[in-house]
Amino acid sequence: MTAAPTLEDVARAAGVSRATVSRVINGIRNVDPAIQETVRRAIADTGYVPNRAARSLVTRRTGAIALVVSGAGEDDEANPFHSQVFADPFFGRVASGVVGFLRPRGIHPILMFAETDEARTQIISFLRQGYADGAILVSTQPHDPLPRLLSEAALPSVLFARPGEAIPISYVDVAHRTGAKLAADRLVARGCRRVATIAGPLDVLAAQDRLAGFRDAMAAHGHPYIPCVEGQFTYASGEAAMERLLSEHPGLDGVFVANDLMAQGALLVLRHHGRRVPEDVAVVGFDDSSAATASRPMLTTIRHPVEDMAAEMARLLLEHVDEPGRPMTSVIFEPSLVVRESA
Amino acid sequence: MTAAPTLEDVARAAGVSRATVSRVINGIRNVDPAIQETVRRAIADTGYVPNRAARSLVTRRTGAIALVVSGAGEDDEANPFHSQVFADPFFGRVASGVVGFLRPRGIHPILMFAETDEARTQIISFLRQGYADGAILVSTQPHDPLPRLLSEAALPSVLFARPGEAIPISYVDVAHRTGAKLAADRLVARGCRRVATIAGPLDVLAAQDRLAGFRDAMAAHGHPYIPCVEGQFTYASGEAAMERLLSEHPGLDGVFVANDLMAQGALLVLRHHGRRVPEDVAVVGFDDSSAATASRPMLTTIRHPVEDMAAEMARLLLEHVDEPGRPMTSVIFEPSLVVRESA
DNA sequence: CGGATTGTGGAGAGCGCTCTCCCGTCATGC
DNA sequence: GCATGACGGGAGAGCGCTCTCCACAATCCG
Numbered sequence A, B: 001m002t003a004a005p006t007l008e009d010v011a012r013a014a015g016v017s018r019a020t021v022s023r024v025i026n027g028i029r030n031v032d033p034a035i036q037e038t039v040r041r042a043i044a045d046t047g048y049v050p051n052r053a054a055r056s057l058v059t060r061r062t063g064a065i066a067l068v069v070s071g072a073g074e075d076d077e078a079n080p081f082h083s084q085v086f087a088d089p090f091f092g093r094v095a096s097g098v099v100g101f102l103r104p105r106g107i108h109p110i111l112m113f114a115e116t117d118e119a120r121t122q123i124i125s126f127l128r129q130g131y132a133d134g135a136i137l138v139s140t141q142p143h144d145p146l147p148r149l150l151s152e153a154a155l156p157s158v159l160f161a162r163p164g165e166a167i168p169i170s171y172v173d174v175a176h177r178t179g180a181k182l183a184a185d186r187l188v189a190r191g192c193r194r195v196a197t198i199a200g201p202l203d204v205l206a207a208q209d210r211l212a213g214f215r216d217a218m219a220a221h222g223h224p225y226i227p228c229v230e231g232q233f234t235y236a237s238g239e240a241a242m243e244r245l246l247s248e249h250p251g252l253d254g255v256f257v258a259n260d261l262m263a264q265g266a267l268l269v270l271r272h273h274g275r276r277v278p279e280d281v282a283v284v285g286f287d288d289s290s291a292a293t294a295s296r297p298m299l300t301t302i303r304h305p306v307e308d309m310a311a312e313m314a315r316l317l318l319e320h321v322d323e324p325g326r327p328m329t330s331v332i333f334e335p336s337l338v339v340r341e342s343a
Numbered sequence C: 001c002g003g004a005t006t007g008t009g010g011a012g013a014g015c016g017c018t019c020t021c022c023c024g025t026c027a028t029g030c
Numbered sequence D: 001g002c003a004t005g006a007c008g009g010g011a012g013a014g015c016g017c018t019c020t021c022c023a024c025a026a027t028c029c030g
Helices: A007-014 A018-026 A033-046 A052-059 A081-087 A089-105 A117-129 A146-152 A176-189 A205-220 A235-248 A260-272 A290-294 A306-322 B007-014 B018-026 B033-046 B052-059 B081-087 B089-105 B117-129 B146-152 B176-189 B205-220 B235-248 B260-272 B290-294 B306-322
Strands: A065-070 A109-114 A134-139 A157-160 A170-174 A195-199 A228-230 A254-257 A282-284 A301-303 A330-333 A336-338 B065-070 B109-114 B135-139 B157-160 B170-174 B195-199 B228-230 B254-257 B282-284 B301-303 B330-333 B336-338
Touching (some): A065 A117, A081 B089, A089 A306, A146 A157, A157 A306, A170 A306, A176 A254, A176 A282, A176 A301, A228 A235, A260 A282, A306 A330, B007 B033, B018 B033, B081 B109, B089 B135, B089 B306, B176 B282, B235 B254, B306 B330
Parallel strands (some): A065 A109, A195 A228, B170 B330, B195 B228
Antiparallel strands (some): B301 B336
């Protein structure tokens, strides 16, 4: 195999200078149409393909972006973090949204996983080396250090969900309060009178917002006091919270659970106590995750427009890459109610 | 923000030449330990990170590889190809296997989708530009042109499954005949005496091998004639094939179906005809896809070691990248029987 | 009609790195 | 003793591209 043709070769074939060929390729400045035509033919004849490394070297752009999934799953040999991520339909929706936006623009995402501090450091180093121009970060961990690291390294990046600490970084999020209100409206519309809620860990912003939103909406419906038990967004904590709620408020007829996983646990406990769902107790979850359709009865829940949010992340990121000085932005999306069986 | 430090800066700080710093970083040739130490300190002090573009330019390596999913799904606005891919657990297993191998080596895959000829051409162009050193290709389409394009462009690549045409390209595959034999053994062991099979489209190699392997194994068990109906690997074709089989051989008591999707269709038809599975008719599928656990009764099926296969693809690819002249290789994996409810 | 302005192409300087030479310094062997 | 070679370091030539600067021609305006 002979060496790949370079700009120089094309220029020689077309009888022009290297600069002119570059201009034609990049469509920068005006070039005489006749010369353009000659150059294009020369490119086709030589089978020229621009060398990305050389271009990157001078433009300081790679034309690639990283899709980073950060979190702290129980990472072990048999079931590593990345495998858990792929098994989660949420990630599929994010990736699909990102790809949908980036692909028409000729950009392909680089997949990275950050489940340990070492991995996170490595990712920052990779980005600084210029493997990608920026990062789209999906964090499954409440106090992820990666947003801060990205921000400090001044790497263009966009997060899914508002960061826990106040970090100058762009993000997209869902209107948690509106979602909680949808849940409240649904429960009230079904005629629930004694409503309680299982909140997420209250050091997580999303959990705070969902609780506050739910309480506000219920208050507006004339229910100023809503019993609440805090959970940890896990299945087991959902069970425990439901047990407690049931023992303290045996007469309840409606529960808003701050995520589907806990709701799934709550459903099980309700059944053990002989409560029928939704006849005796209506349950509304949050997230529309796979747990929502996996549980019996299937969960009525609040759905994020994940694909749209992911596409918006990609759009924001490209803006930041193109215009480094640009101020940080956040875009909030409206969730919707998905009615299934549980409420 | 000041400009990122370069090798030159580090060299100056350490009081050595650029070449020496480069040698320390790349661990090439011997460098005096004292000088090494000085250089390392200088690197830490300056916060130096090598520039990938510059390195790529001279080494002609990117240190990145592409994970390409090619196919021809019904791609439309509402449900684009990439979204179908992410929804498929098979892809998740492949990606997970690839990532598991590549990540410890500091390599992150670039995700690419090729569902149209245009996309395929673009991918070849991307690879030729040096976005990645090679490609891992998972093709969901029997007569995919991409393997040939990759081979012709002399791009290091490894396929999942043997290509339809004879193309000089490395691949990993599963021993379809062995898998079919496992199915035959299972049916015979359950006492099935009147066994039939639903094959895949016989222009697909895998389908041919599964059929041939099944017939050979059944012949060895003393059943030289096995009725067969050809399907298209789709749910609907599985239904149609089962209908036909049942009408032509109403007394059958065992079916080997060449993939799970068709088996799922077959199961439904058997139920409609009042046959109990597995009591009246035992059914064995192939692939251990999500359809296997989604169907009722759950399918006994043949499982590929997908993660291992994917990791092997990555390993082979890196070999090809490191040693361009290396002959094409194929690695065949042994499938296993997963016993569930249907047989 | 002259000077200013605009439009178009070429020359050439790097971008930051690797890697081939080359040179000086020792240890080695006859 | 000196030729020989091994070893460790420096000098510098590019890798292929973009982009600034410059030259030149054509157009414009007063």
